[in-house]
Amino acid sequence: MASSTTRARSAIAVPQRALVALVIVALAAPMPARAQAKPPLVVRAPALPTTPPAPSDALPDSAWLEIHIVDVGQGDGIWIRTWNDGDPTNGRFDGRNIVIDGGPDASDAKNAFYQYLEQHGYHAARLDALIVSHPHNDHYSGARSLLKHFEVCSYYDPNAANGSDFANFVDAVRVETCDGAPVAMHRGFANLGAPAWGSELQVDWLWGGSINPVAMGGSASARTNNASLVMKLTYGTQNVLFMGDAEGKARNGSPDTPRYAERAMLDDPVTAAKLRATVLKIGHHGSESSSTNPFIAAVDPEIVVVSSGRRNFNGPFLPDRTTLQRFCTHKPTTRIYRTDQGDAAEGRTTANDADGDHIVIRTNGKTTIVEARQNGQPFAVSSCTP
Ligand SMILES: [Zn+2]
């Protein structure tokens, strides 16, 4: 009995398998094009809540929001300071310190960003937020020395791994305290939340995603760059878009065909509608890999800020002139400010390119003014200069 049952099952099973195989072949047959298509490259996290905007007429003319793009050489180090009305109970204008990245130098003696904060009277101040845009050492290394001198209340990064040195840095962040309370860790796009930096400031997180540039012919470094947190601050009618090292193409790719993070933001209608900004902190130090033409058209900035130095990237230095030219072609009234102002003509190298070419942006929510420096001295920009 047992063996005949087994035979009977086998007799049925064989044609079933053959049928399944036929169905698979039939499904597979018309799909050669799709079989060659690349897998999905963009993993989009759900949209995050945003802090509601304050109407610009609710902002006093004297309530200046300051954004200091500090000359740290090749890297990013940005300090944002909200206005302080002296009233800590109304939920706004509380003089918050928000830092994006810390430059490339971990030692206090070399760290131009740390020294800048000390020079501006923020000895032992509290950092309400420390944002590490992405785990490259020209962005996070300098933040190490900030941890030694400042309390950090909240920490943000895209939760992208990049080796043991960065992991050790994050471990050092985890033990930070703020008024005795543990630092609030916000790692990964879905965990960024709506920051409480004051009701006068609207915060939009626009990117911090997972894409695979390697599958598009890009490098592992491009993958890390394109994990960058992209943040937009809106203050009254004015706004500033911080790109980290987010990119739009490979160096030799067409500037008319956005890829990577720029494409992901342009392809999402909700995000694309938010890209417009008064000020753009350009992506990836103004590399040829940043700022494709469709992206520039969507942001349509009046002011472009480039944070870069004199590091030789196997030939090119950043920013790339053709990238800056794209902004001038788009809108000839665009003003471009650089933290490597004059550094090439001055013959500087990575050893001495943090030479005081700071860019300070002030906005009262109605207008935006820029104070630029070259070697610490006031420097005017009157036309679009690539
Ligand atoms: Zn960088």
Ligand SMILES: [Zn+2]
């Ligand atoms: Zn980078």
